[in-house]
Amino acid sequence: MQTLDTLSNAEATSVQFLLTDVDDTITTEGKLRPVALEALYRLKEAGIRTICVTGGSAGWGDTYLRQWPVEAVLSESGAVCLYREDGMIRKYVHPSIVQEGxxxxxxxxxxxxxxxxxxxxxxxxxxxxxxxxxxxxxxxxxxxxxxxxxxxxxxxxxxxxxxxxxxxxxxxxFGSFDKFEGSRSFFQDVLALDESALLSQSCYCGDAPNDQVMFSRFPLSFGVGNIRLHEKTMQFLPRYAAASHGGAGFAEIVDALLDKRR
Structure with missing residues (x-):
């Protein structure tokens, strides 16, 4: 994992979508701190569309979408995505889910x-x-x-x-999806962007072993500082890592991205 100061201008300027885990990536000890919320607003003001990708519940996803400056929340490890369209909150369910039974x-x-x-x-x-x-x-x-x-x-x-x-x-x-497949399907079916566009126009931020599927697929990926707690047990690590843990580390990542885009 490289430090954030080695991030290139070309990598930073390619980012149109920032996909990010929530628990222990944006939050710190279960709470959203001002430093992380301000970072989310800086992304929005810079025109970068933030999409949360979390193992958390659809109920939490609804709250995040209503309260935070994010475009969409893909929750339950890729099962369901809540997003805004025409002023309404809509729901996208992964097509592999068989709802009967x-x-x-x-x-x-x-x-x-x-x-x-x-x-x-x-x-x-x-x-x-x-x-x-x-x-x-x-x-x-x-x-x-x-x-x-x-x-x-x-x-x-x-x-x-x-x-x-x-x-x-x-x-x-129960279903053939994970964080990456959920993201890929949402981008394809709702945003009309294929996998190539997803990977070339987006980055991913995470903190834990369940983010490995994203780290393994996204050429540009980031870990907050607490990723180092799991480093020895993980097969796939992010390209870059922040120094600080949780929301403070997320803010560091956002600062690095935006500084390199100026």
Whole structure:
């Protein structure tokens, strides 16, 4: 990972869309700090369209879209995107999701995990999720250890679910998507931009192992400082990394991008 001062002018000026994770990337210890909110406004004022890409719930996505200066929120690890069009908030669902019987499959997965993995628990915002199932491992005590996390992942996969581990949750879902496939489909079906345009006109910011699929595909990618906590366990790392953690690191990334564009 390179430091932000090595970012080139050409890379910075290519960015029309900034895609970013939320938890521990924009937020710091679960809170949106002024430094990160101001960075989001600076992006908007510079004409860069920000799209949040998160494992968080669609309910949180609705809140972010209404309260933050962002274009869209792709939530639940790529399952559903909320975006504005003609002054209205619209919903885009990934085409691989088979909605008939989905709730029953999700309920069965939840039951098995809670029965078979000691200490496993649902995230407290599970009620706000449409397609995603989130098991909390690092958001609220008691925390789940590494062995417990691995047990949850194995069990979910054995039931045919896709999985991703963020800094706070183990996310599981039924469908052929992840953060990248969700982004690609949204850009293609809603914005009428193909994968080549997505990759050449966008960058991605993240902080955790569940961002690896984005780091592996985007030529221009950034990590906030806390990415270094996971560096030894990750196969794919961002091209650049900020010094500061969380929202302060996100603000550093935005400053570097905008400074190089001037």
């Amino acid at each position: 989905y709730a029953q499959r999700a309920e069965e997965l939840i039951r098995k995990v809670l029965e078979e993995v000691p200490g496993a628990k649902l995230s407290s915002d599970q009620f706000a999720r449409i397609y995603d199932i989130a098991f909390d491992h690092g958001s609220e005590p008691p925390y789940l250890d590494r062995d417990g996390i691995e047990q949850v992942v194995r069990l979910c996969k054995s039931l045919g679910a896709g999985t991703a581990v963020s800094s706070i949750h183990i996310n599981a879902w």
